[in-house]
């Protein structure tokens with residue numbers, strides 16, 4: 001992106017980066033906060049800040065290699081300047097950028113990235129080793145694709161409208177979009193825009209949801225009138241879709257261990273006109289116990305590493321750790337083991353993650369089936385970003401046979 005040489009924009013960028021890198025904040029929320037508190041910035045300024053923050057978070061390791069040192073709270077301006085220098089952008093003559101010599105930057109960059117995939121692709125060594133162990137050369141392909149910003153995709157809320165009508169309405173509001181033929185309810189936006197301000201959004205005609213993610217709820221094969229449990233419902237991306245697929249008939253129980261997420265789900269359900277969702281916080285093992293043998297369908301949209309959605313959440317590269325991945329895998333196995341009892345005989349469940357690691361996906365299902373002969377695997381699907389152009393997801397449909 002072309003540099004916008006206004007100091008206040010760079011102050012915004014470096015402050016946001018400081019909070020993401022050194023105060024452990026999430027990139028999307030920090031950016032939203034920064035943009036909200038500076039109402040005077042126009043749409044070009046906002047786009048510049050957002051893109052620069054995301055780019056520099058994504059390419060952190062590669063930028064550090066080109067600076068010859070790790071980023072710290074004291075060198076954030078140099079860090080951002082180095083990024084623009086790498087992209088052949090002419091830096092403003094500000095004191096903060098005085099030390100940056102583009103020739104030096106490029107020299108260091110070539111030396112560091114030559115034959116070192118982890119630096120070139122800007123990922124930590126431990127993560128690269130893990131990915132290579134699990135996926136071999138495929139890992140490099142996926143990481144390269146996930147280093148490109150993800151497209152903006154929305155899901156039509158069929159409780160309120162249809163895709164063609166939504167597309168027309170958005171066009172009237174100045175937003176161009178394209179129909180994604182392989183995804184029945186999806187529209188890809190021509191450019192990133194503040195769609196939350198549109199009338200279509202306020203009226204609940206759509207939700208922001210990646211195209212791959214839009215395939216998970218349909219995988220559960222729900223019918224109107226069914227009793228469906230979404231055991232890890234969070235803020236309800238999939239639960240809202242399930243409400244649309246069941247045409248508001250039957251019952252959807254959205255569960256989660258975090259009440260604040262379920263409160264957000266309720267707000268979204270209201271806007272969506274989704275009337276058949278009930279929420280329940282899992283605050284003791286009794287909640288799940290009481291539901292045993294009651295559901296026609298169960299969705300386990302499990303907590304995971306998020307290694308399929310790095311293009312959307314590049315800061316995860318720096319926040320993840322081997323310890324976290326080990327512990328989330330244990331949690332996945334435990335959730336599968338305990339929550340599967342919610343499904344009644346001849347009912348079915350979908351186990352899903354937004355990861356591309358087999359150890360969180362196929363291997364979890366294999367281990368589960370060894371311990372649960374009452375289930376059989378009917379079908380499974382691994383969506384890879386390199387094959388779809390969207391986020392990476394895994395889903396397995398398991399039927400309870402006895």
Ligand SMILES: C[S@@+](CC[C@H](N)C(=O)[O-])C[C@H]1O[C@@H](n2cnc3c(N)ncnc32)[C@H](O)[C@@H]1O
Pocket residue numbers: 231232233234235236237238239255256257258261282301302303304331335
């Ligand atoms: C991948 S997210 C779910 C996203 C959500 N289904 C959506 O579509 O927006 C996983 C969710 O699992 C929840 N979670 C973590 N551990 C859990 C547990 N033991 N039981 C139920 N939910 C859990 C997390 O709070 C998080 O909201």
